[in-house]
Amino acid sequence: MSMFNSLLLQDMYNLVGVECYLFHDYAMALLLLILVGFLLIMWGMVETGNYYVNKYSFSNMLEFVWTVIPAFFLFSLGVPSLCLMYYMEGANSSDLTLKVIGHQWYWSYEINDFGGEVSLDSYMTPTKSLPIGGYRTLEVDNSLVLPMLSNIRVLVTSSDVLHSWALPSMGMKVDACPGRLNLMSLMSMRPGVIFGQCSEICGVNHSFMPIKVEFVDWVTFLKSNL
């Protein structure tokens, strides 16, 4: 999760998240390169006091270079970005289906596989009843328990207004729209607890409907849920 001195993205739990993180790093490196190059040119101009190029009035080579290089930069950002988008949206075969329903102002989860019926409401734990070491406005009374290393199909919808089910350490954010079912797939590579928050302004308690997901192995999952 995000801590007080976090500067970059959170540690990722799934492959899509890791890819997002790498893409972010790449974009930042590219930005830094452009910024440094630009500042060097400006500094050179100020240093020499030479703000004009009088030697020639046109150059085909220069025009070619200053068109192709930015185009190449944009292309190198666009292609991985598109690939990532398709990769995120890809719905492959799943081991489990989870239904997420946004309410004003809590989340409810349903898992109806394996003959069991899990249906739970997940409310934020109020600050005054937080356990020691609990995270304020992130802890919930019923956390969602899911199996790691398995493809989970997530169906997200809402019962009242627009919400958004977001898990930053999964590189994931799905809008919850009333009357619509949005699909996303989820796969955690390791066990752990991850937090998220509603990411669509949904009313007065928008900040107080956190998401807490625990990834455990299959045996623990079956024991705790079914």
Ligand SMILES: [Cu+2]
């Ligand atoms: Cu909301």
